[in-house]
Amino acid sequence: MLTGTQTRYLRGLAHHLTPIFQIGKGGISENMLDQIGLALEARELIKLSLLKNSEWTVKEAAEEIARSTKAEIVQTIGKTITIYRKSVDHKTIVLPR
Template sequence: MGLSGKQMRYLRALAHPLQPILQIGKSGVTEQVVDQIGLALEARELIKISVLKNSAVTIEEAAQLIQSMTKAEIVQTIGRTLIVYRRSQDHRTIVLPRA
C-alpha cells in the first residue's frame, strides 16, 4: 500500500491519545497474537501495540513480523510501542489525506 509522509504524520497525530490494546510478551509474535491484531485492525484501523521487556523479539523484529503477517503498515515505533494501521474492509472510519 505505502503511505506518504503526510499520511504518516496524520496517523501519528490520530494515534497520540490511544493506549496500547495488545502486548507482545515472552512468547513473541504468535499466531494468536496475529489473529487478535487482525481483528483489532478490522474494527479500529489504527492501534498501538506494546512489546514487553521480556519479549522474545525486539521491537524491530516484532514490527517486521506484524507487517508481513497482517499486511498492515507500521506507522511508527516509539520506544517499545508500535503504531499499526490497516484500512478496514467494512468500517472505514479514518479518511487519509491525499498523498
C-alpha cells in the first residue's frame, strides 16, 4: 500500500510519461495482462489509456489491472490510468518514506 507521499512522488514521475497500452473494444485480455506485467517489471511505473469504444469504466479497468498484475493504482485522470509495481530485477524508483 502506497502512502500519500509516495503517491505524490509517483504522480510527479509519471507526469511526462505517455500511455504505452490502450484498452479498447476488446477489453482486457490475459495476453494484455501478461504484457502489462512485463512492462511493469521493466519500468515499474506505466500509463494506460482507455479508448472511447471500451466497454470498461476507468475505475473498473484500473482495479482489474491492479488486481491481476499485483500493482498499485497511482492515479486515474480522465481516461488515463497510472499504475506502479516494484520491480524484482530492474528496481530504478526509490520511493520516499
